Structure formats: structure tokens, C-alpha cells
Amino acid sequence: MNTQPDSRLISEYRSGSEKALAILIERHQKDLFSFIFYKLMDEDLANDIFQDTFMKIIVTLKEGRYNEEGKFILWAKRIAHNLIIDHFRLKAKQVKVSETSYENDEFSIFDLLAGKEENIEERLISQQIKDDLTRMLVYLPENQQEVIKLRFFDGLSFKEIADHTGSSINTTLGRVRYALINLRKIMEEHRIILTR
Incomplete structure (x- = not known):
């Protein structure tokens, strides 16, 4: 099992290591998915939000916009939480908008x-x-x-x-x-x- 801290894996991923990202995803996927699932109670939707969360994380890391304040998993959960809110806003808006x-x-x-x-x-x-x-x-x-x-x-x-x-x-x-x-x-x- 890989014991490197998240910050080290993030640094390696930014330097081009796809393996570092895979370890990061594997390390946190259960915790993050559970967090999303219990807010939505819908497995398919939770899967989509989970995938979107990691894509947003990937784009942010690639652009060097991630700052090391706080823990990676808390940051990931904040992104997921915002995507969940966006989903519900969008759902409410679809009734009125094309x-x-x-x-x-x-x-x-x-x-x-x-x-x-x-x-x-x-x-x-x-x-x-x-x-x-x-x-x-x-x-x-x-x-x-x-x-x-x-x-x-x-x-x-x-x-x-x-x-x-x-x-x-x-x-x-x-x-x-x-x-x-x-x-x-x-x-x-x-x-x-x-x-x-």
C-alpha cells in the first residue's frame, strides 16, 4: 500500500505521473463516493457526480490552481458538494428553461x-x-x-x-x-x- 502523503502524490501528478493520480483516486474514492451517495441516495447520479468531481479536480490540478490549504479529501468533498447543489439548481431551472x-x-x-x-x-x-x-x-x-x-x-x-x-x-x-x-x-x- 502506498503511504505517500496526498500533497506528494499531487506534486507527482503535476509533474506528469498518471500513477500518482490513480493512487489518489483509489485512496479516496470510497470516502468520496459515500459522501456523495448519502446526499443523493441515487447510485447512478452519485456515480456521475463522483466522476464530474474527479474531472474538476484533474482540471484544477493540471492548471496548478490547487493550493495546499487543508486536506485534499475535504477539498474534494467541497467540489462534490458544489456539484450536487448545481445539479439541484439545474433540475429546478429545467422546469422553466429550455x-x-x-x-x-x-x-x-x-x-x-x-x-x-x-x-x-x-x-x-x-x-x-x-x-x-x-x-x-x-x-x-x-x-x-x-x-x-x-x-x-x-x-x-x-x-x-x-x-x-x-x-x-x-x-x-x-x-x-x-x-x-x-x-x-x-x-x-x-x-x-x-x-x-
Whole structure:
């Protein structure tokens, strides 16, 4: 069993060690999943929030935005808690709003759109972001393009994507994770800045 502290694993992951991330996920997945599940009491939804939480963690670590204050698991639970709140807000809003609900959900993982209520200007910017992302997708391998479209444009859950593509949830998560990492690289290479 790996006894390295979380901070060391985070540092190794930032330096390019995928194994360090795997150890970090394995170490905390039971605690984090239980935390999410007992708030939702729905296994499929808990799985989706769990996967989204780790994707948000991955993006934050890759961008070097994680600060070492406090314990990693408490930070991870805070992210999960915020995603759960977002889910319930979105659910409440879907009664009143059309497809823009998915648009907001889609970009929440990129930390691009802070507010849930958008005015006309914000909606135009959201559309611009969507157009930029669509253009960037062509640089991804086909299987990554497919999962990104299904997840962020069509709003499918990880389980639905896994069923749709005939893959396991782990494979689906891996593809989405690598697609997000690749999108970040593409943004840097092509100097594309997605902003509010």
C-alpha cells in the first residue's frame, strides 16, 4: 500500500505521473463516493457526480490552481458538494428553461460560466464558447470527440455514454478525462481563450 502523503502524490501528478493520480483516486474514492451517495441516495447520479468531481479536480490540478490549504479529501468533498447543489439548481431551472440548462451544465466543468442566470449578452458568449469547443473537437481522436459530444453537448450521463458506446464506465471516464486534457493543450497551442 502506498503511504505517500496526498500533497506528494499531487506534486507527482503535476509533474506528469498518471500513477500518482490513480493512487489518489483509489485512496479516496470510497470516502468520496459515500459522501456523495448519502446526499443523493441515487447510485447512478452519485456515480456521475463522483466522476464530474474527479474531472474538476484533474482540471484544477493540471492548471496548478490547487493550493495546499487543508486536506485534499475535504477539498474534494467541497467540489462534490458544489456539484450536487448545481445539479439541484439545474433540475429546478429545467422546469422553466429550455435547452440552455444543458448549456450551463456543460460548461460548469470548465469553470467558465459562473452564474446560472444568463442575460442575452451572456447567452451569445455561451454560444461563442460552444462554437469554439466544436472547432477544437476536430483535433481530438474520434472516440474522445464522441464522448465529449455525448457528455457535454447531448447531456448524457456516464452510464448512458457507456451503454451507447459499448464501453465500461471506467473506459468512458478515461476518454472524457484525456479529451479534457487534450482540449486544454489545444487551447494553449491555438491560443483560444474561453471567457465569460
